[in-house]
Amino acid sequence: MSPEEKLALSQQVLTAIYGPQRAGSSKTxxxxxxxxxxxxxxxxxxxxxxxxxxxxxxxxxxxxxxxxxxxxxxxxxxxxxxxxxxxxxxxxxxxxxxxxxxxxxxxxxxxxxxxxxxxxxxxxxxxxxxxxxxxxxxxRMPVLPVDTHVHRVSQRLGIIPAKTSAERAHVLLLEMLPKDPDVLFSFHKHFFWHGQRICTFLAPRCEACVLQSFCAYYHSRYSL
Known part of the structure; x- marks a missing residue:
């Protein structure tokens, strides 16, 4: 599965769980x-x-x-x-x-x-x-914030290479996504929540992950 296919399938699965999100903030x-x-x-x-x-x-x-x-x-x-x-x-x-x-x-x-x-x-x-x-x-500009959770989940899935810097990840991920603020916001929030709740830094809950079937990290960790 290509990185682009993994990204698209991840968004499809996570959208079914978290729902589509609309870019916006209550803060100035x-x-x-x-x-x-x-x-x-x-x-x-x-x-x-x-x-x-x-x-x-x-x-x-x-x-x-x-x-x-x-x-x-x-x-x-x-x-x-x-x-x-x-x-x-x-x-x-x-x-x-x-x-x-x-x-x-x-x-x-x-x-x-x-x-x-x-x-x-x-x-x-x-x-x-x-x-x-x-x-x-x-x-609502078509840009993509890549925090530690988004960076980690993208790497573990195999959407971006394992040693990709956070700065480079902004470029690579944005190139794969539609330049639609709501799609970009949804991607950011979905991967943020998934990294915060399931794909954590120290003890990822791989057994509970809905993305495990195509996750590079899961297969490298649990394959015989």
Missing amino acids: ALHQLIATILSHRTDYASEKRAFDTLWSRYGSWEAIRDAPLADVIEAIAPARFPEVKGPYIQESLRQIIAERGDASVDFLKELSPEEALLWLKRLPGVGPKTASLVLLFNF
């Missing part, structure tokens, strides 16, 4: 950006607690930008590596407000996906995953 684009920086190597509950503490303490992007760095780091302590993420957040806010004159990245919706990705990736701590997530979730 800047909220999404900062929350995604906080989310790196952090579970959702801790990310949300960190963001909520930061926002309740300062109440505006400008106040977060101008706060003492040590206080910002303390506020976002529920997220992992706050000493790294605090400077990223403050410097990103400084760059955005200085360049745009406002605490907003809504202007990105007027750019092409390529231009918008390049602009976001100039910000500290913003790589292809974070940039793609903001553009797909908030502006």
